[in-house]
Amino acid sequence: VFNELELLARSGSSGVTRRTFMQQSVLLAATAVGLPATAAAEVEEALKRGLKPSVIWLHFSECTGCTESLLRTSTPGLDEVLLDLISLDYHETLLVAAGHQAEAARYDAMRRHKGSYVLVVEGAIPTKDGGIYCQVGGHTAMEMLEECAADAGAIIAIGSCASWGGIPSAGINPTESVGVPALVKDKPVVTLPGCPPNPYNFLGTVLQFATFGTLPELDARGRPKFAYGRTIHEDCPRRPHFDAGRFAEAYGDQSHRDGHCLYKLGCKGPQTYANCSLQSFCEVPGAWPIGIGHPCFGCTEPGIGFTVAMHDTLPIDLMTPPTTYAPIHAQHGKVSPSATGLAGVAAGAAVGAALVASRKLGENGTGEETGKE
Amino acid sequence: MSEHSAPVQGPVLTRTFRVLLALAGIAGLLLLWRFLFGLGSVTALNDGYPWGLWIAWDVVVGTALATGGYGMALLVYVANKGRYHPLVRSALVTSALGYTLAGVSVFIDLGRWWNVYKVPLAPWHWNVESVLLEVALCIMLYMMVLWVELGPAFLEKWKASGSQLGREFAEYFSPRLSRALPFIIALGILLPTMHQSSLGSLLIIAGQKVHPLWQTPLLPLLFLISCIPMGYGAVIMESQLATRVFGRRSENDLLRDLRGLMSLLLLAYVAIRLGDLAVRGQLGHLGLDGFTALFALEIGFFLAAAYFLKFRTLHAPVLFRTALLVLLGGALYRFSAFLFAFNPGPGWSYFPAVPELMITIGIISGEIALYLLIVKKLPILAALPKTRVQLPAGTPVFKSAEGGVEPVAPASGRPSV
Numbered sequence: 001v002f003n004e005l006e007l008l009a010r011s012g013s014s015g016v017t018r019r020t021f022m023q024q025s026v027l028l029a030a031t032a033v034g035l036p037a038t039a040a041a042e043v044e045e046a047l048k049r050g051l052k053p054s055v056i057w058l059h060f061s062e063c064t065g066c067t068e069s070l071l072r073t074s075t076p077g078l079d080e081v082l083l084d085l086i087s088l089d090y091h092e093t094l095l096v097a098a099g100h101q102a103e104a105a106r107y108d109a110m111r112r113h114k115g116s117y118v119l120v121v122e123g124a125i126p127t128k129d130g131g132i133y134c135q136v137g138g139h140t141a142m143e144m145l146e147e148c149a150a151d152a153g154a155i156i157a158i159g160s161c162a163s164w165g166g167i168p169s170a171g172i173n174p175t176e177s178v179g180v181p182a183l184v185k186d187k188p189v190v191t192l193p194g195c196p197p198n199p200y201n202f203l204g205t206v207l208q209f210a211t212f213g214t215l216p217e218l219d220a221r222g223r224p225k226f227a228y229g230r231t232i233h234e235d236c237p238r239r240p241h242f243d244a245g246r247f248a249e250a251y252g253d254q255s256h257r258d259g260h261c262l263y264k265l266g267c268k269g270p271q272t273y274a275n276c277s278l279q280s281f282c283e284v285p286g287a288w289p290i291g292i293g294h295p296c297f298g299c300t301e302p303g304i305g306f307t308v309a310m311h312d313t314l315p316i317d318l319m320t321p322p323t324t325y326a327p328i329h330a331q332h333g334k335v336s337p338s339a340t341g342l343a344g345v346a347a348g349a350a351v352g353a354a355l356v357a358s359r360k361l362g363e364n365g366t367g368e369e370t371g372k373e
Numbered sequence: 374m375s376e377h378s379a380p381v382q383g384p385v386l387t388r389t390f391r392v393l394l395a396l397a398g399i400a401g402l403l404l405l406w407r408f409l410f411g412l413g414s415v416t417a418l419n420d421g422y423p424w425g426l427w428i429a430w431d432v433v434v435g436t437a438l439a440t441g442g443y444g445m446a447l448l449v450y451v452a453n454k455g456r457y458h459p460l461v462r463s464a465l466v467t468s469a470l471g472y473t474l475a476g477v478s479v480f481i482d483l484g485r486w487w488n489v490y491k492v493p494l495a496p497w498h499w500n501v502e503s504v505l506l507e508v509a510l511c512i513m514l515y516m517m518v519l520w521v522e523l524g525p526a527f528l529e530k531w532k533a534s535g536s537q538l539g540r541e542f543a544e545y546f547s548p549r550l551s552r553a554l555p556f557i558i559a560l561g562i563l564l565p566t567m568h569q570s571s572l573g574s575l576l577i578i579a580g581q582k583v584h585p586l587w588q589t590p591l592l593p594l595l596f597l598i599s600c601i602p603m604g605y606g607a608v609i610m611e612s613q614l615a616t617r618v619f620g621r622r623s624e625n626d627l628l629r630d631l632r633g634l635m636s637l638l639l640l641a642y643v644a645i646r647l648g649d650l651a652v653r654g655q656l657g658h659l660g661l662d663g664f665t666a667l668f669a670l671e672i673g674f675f676l677a678a679a680y681f682l683k684f685r686t687l688h689a690p691v692l693f694r695t696a697l698l699v700l701l702g703g704a705l706y707r708f709s710a711f712l713f714a715f716n717p718g719p720g721w722s723y724f725p726a727v728p729e730l731m732i733t734i735g736i737i738s739g740e741i742a743l744y745l746l747i748v749k750k751l752p753i754l755a756a757l758p759k760t761r762v763q764l765p766a767g768t769p770v771f772k773s774a775e776g777g778v779e780p781v782a783p784a785s786g787r788p789s790v
Contacts, residue, residue: 333724
């Protein structure tokens, strides 16, 4: 995951020093995740002091989509995250070690960073029959979570599964899967639901903890307010269409092609709290359901995502009527009255002159001796 | 050709000339503004309509009107109809002026005009897939070809001049130019054929932005076969106006002989236009809307012109108005395709701004002023009494001021331009 800036830095010939590069990276990262720009300097200072938080990342019942999306960030890129920003001591997908070595690394990190490491949980935890439906190295997910959470400085549940159960808990929930907050009651758990969540929401939370040792302000469900403070509906790029009553009624109809509101196709935006429309996924504008013409399916909301049928509509929670209705298309180009007048006069004069001239051609009757008067 | 043509003479700085110069001067000032502050400061162009009046009128219609030289060269040199020779030089002058000012207009319209030298001088920068490159190269080359084709007129002028240097120069180059002229003329026929059709190709690239009644793979053919009658129409109007204004011998009989070819091309154009729509199943786009009205108006102009061209004895005013119909039809077709039927997407609109219009008006004025200057100073218009065309019996005898080989200044009382 190299970006241009980094290539410049690595090349060593561009005049970009590693220091300026780090400053740029950190500034980008800080602003990308909603920290104030002034925080960048402090983040950098913290990094220079070598305060890289130890991170232990547990995989339970999930699809690794959260990790996959984290692997695709570019400001900062994955290598910056792993080499400069955090010390990733245990992560089953990215771990070099295997088997007993891997487990030993986890215990080592837990011992050395007791009380200060960041525990990241990806995936739901099955609880039925003593949690036997998800085991790593002979330990159930429940045991591992209990063990790691006990001495963790901060706990982050990434993705909908770890936050409230997600897909494994959908429908009849055969394994009785639950999210981290259902099991860890004695500590605050930051939940970052989403399927997958935006990796920058995760990086913002981790950076803040690494720099200031604090956690962002959370809502009642443990979600950082900087990312989950407003509904999709409030900041939706298609919102003007909703306000003006322009709805896609079926996939591929003219309204759908014209990019109108997807509410009637079952968009869960009005009750889903997330910043998808404001923070592009991995810097790809429009790379989210509504951006590509699909209704929001409410992945961050327990009781909506994977629960309410895809095309069922939800009532509008927050009524914020607009003061004006935006036009479907912005108007470009203006017609000045004096220009139309001038064009009319010029064209009229030209045609008039031509007709007068043609009449004069025939003044002498025959129309032949035009040179004669 | 020296024995065929002669300068009109007469005073240059007439009142009309001064008015034309004033209009051109206003345009010059606005152009200064344009080059200092950019296109946005004088035009209403926008991202939806990056081509406006200057391209549609000055370039696309302008060069079509200036194909008189091309059409005449086709007639005289390809079809070997030598009797049209008296019309060639004046047609070449209008062509040379028309193309030169079209070139100037393109230059003015270029956002990054400082790169334009790459077209003639830096072939390694060329995008050889570009239609626009072909248009640019052809127009630049053809502009030069036209002035070289006019070379004999300049050489004759210098030969007759008192200057020793001018005479020697003319005597040295005249025979060489005469030898080279057949190749130059061949080039002068090839180049307009290429780029007049390419002007149509430009719109094929625009795809669905052009209304289906105008968008067709045959756009290049339609542009090509409609430009030739437009060129003849311009020759007819120019000749008749020059005859009238300078008090010269009428060329109407010769002009009337263009009838057959013109109406043939006009009818061929209409047939291809409608046939193409029918074959491709696009006639359903005809309906009760503005586009259909525009379409009908274009076809109507051409059909009306073709109807009048049927008559052997067209009176001079009718001939003039018929030529006007051809020009209106052709110009409307080009305006429709480039602007009226061109829809870059919802929300975009364009109407030229006042300075933009004034620059176009100034360019036209400058063109007319240059024409007047050239025909007065150079041997362009036919010295008719000597090269008199065989008139049908019964044609009223011409009784104009020009009695001798050299036309004299317009008689008193005649409008002096």
